[in-house]
Amino acid sequence: MSATTELWYITGTSSGLGKAIAEKVLQRDGALVFGYARRNTIQHPRYHHHFIDLSDLQAVQQIQFAPTTPDIKLITLINNAGLLGEMTSISNIDNEKIVATYHVNVITPHILMNTFLQTYQHLEVKKCIINVSSGAAKTPYAGWSIYCATKSAIDMMSLVAAKEQSLLPEQTATRIIALAPGVMDTNMQQQIRNADAADFPAKNKFVDLHKNQQLYHVQDVAAKFIDVVLNDAPEQETIQRITL
Numbered sequence: 001m002s003a004t005t006e007l008w009y010i011t012g013t014s015s016g017l018g019k020a021i022a023e024k025v026l027q028r029d030g031a032l033v034f035g036y037a038r039r040n041t042i043q044h045p046r047y048h049h050h051f052i053d054l055s056d057l058q059a060v061q062q063i064q065f066a067p068t069t070p071d072i073k074l075i076t077l078i079n080n081a082g083l084l085g086e087m088t089s090i091s092n093i094d095n096e097k098i099v100a101t102y103h104v105n106v107i108t109p110h111i112l113m114n115t116f117l118q119t120y121q122h123l124e125v126k127k128c129i130i131n132v133s134s135g136a137a138k139t140p141y142a143g144w145s146i147y148c149a150t151k152s153a154i155d156m157m158s159l160v161a162a163k164e165q166s167l168l169p170e171q172t173a174t175r176i177i178a179l180a181p182g183v184m185d186t187n188m189q190q191q192i193r194n195a196d197a198a199d200f201p202a203k204n205k206f207v208d209l210h211k212n213q214q215l216y217h218v219q220d221v222a223a224k225f226i227d228v229v230l231n232d233a234p235e236q237e238t239i240q241r242i243t244l
C-alpha cells in the first residue's frame, strides 16, 4: 500500500453527495477518508467510519483529527451533512426539530472548522475546508425557514473564516469555500417531493425538475467538489455554486 498523502474528513458519508465524494476520493492513491454519519455504507481499506449523531454536540466536541506525517500533502474537511428540518411555516414547527437541525446544519460545522484549524493551522500543508451550502442560503422559500437560515449561516461563517485566513501567511492559510451543489437526485429531493404543498408551496418546482430529469447526478457533483479542493488558483470566490 502506498504512503498516506491526503487526509479527507467528510460528514454525511452514508448517502447522497457525501457518499459519492468519499467514494471518488478513495480512488485517489494515498487518500485516507474519515467519514461521519449515523449509518455506514462504505467498506474500503482506506475508509474509517465514525458512527455519530451530528446533532449530539457533546459527541461532536469529542471529535479529534489525526496527527500528520511528513508525507501528508493535503488535508481537507467537507462539512456536508445537512437536513431540511421540518418543512412548514414558523408557528407550526416543533421546537425540538429547530434545535436539532441547527445543531447538524450550523453548530456542528462551526465546531468542526474550529477543531480542524486548531489541529492543523500551523502546518505548511495545503488545507481546504468546504462547507456545503445551498441556493436556499439566498432565496427565501415559504416553509423552509430552518433550511434557508442555516444555509445562510454556512455562507457567513465561511466568509468570516476566509477573511481570517487571508490575514495569515500564505504557507499556513487554509482555503475556505461555501459550495452550493445545485439540485441533486438524493434522498433529500425525495423528501421535498413528498412534502405537503400546503406546508411547502414551492414543492412543484422540485417535482418538475425531477420529472424533466433535470436533477444533477451526485457522482458528477462529487467530481466537481474534488476539483474545487484541488484547484490552486488564487483569488477564488469564497461562495461558489456547482454548474454542470
Ligand SMILES: NC(=O)c1ccc[n+]([C@@H]2O[C@H](COP(=O)([O-])OP(=O)(O)OC[C@H]3O[C@@H](n4cnc5c(N)ncnc54)[C@H](OP(=O)(O)O)[C@@H]3O)[C@@H](O)[C@H]2O)c1
Pocket (backbone or CB within 6 Å): 011, 012, 013, 014, 015, 016, 017, 018, 036, 037, 038, 039, 040, 052, 053, 054, 055, 080, 081, 082, 083, 104, 132, 133, 134, 135, 180, 181, 182, 183, 184, 185, 186, 187, 188, 189
Ligand atoms: N440534494 C439537493 O438537491 C441539495 C441541494 C443543495 C444542497 N444540498 C446539501 O447537500 C448536502 C448533502 O445532502 P444530500 O442531498 O446528499 O442528502 P442525503 O442523501 O439526505 O444525505 C444526508 C447525509 O447527512 C447525514 N446526516 C443527516 N443527519 C445526520 C445526523 N444527525 N448525524 C449524522 N449524520 C447525519 C446522513 O447520514 P445518516 O442518516 O446515516 O446519519 C447522510 O449521510 C446537505 O448539506 C444538503 O443541504 C443538497
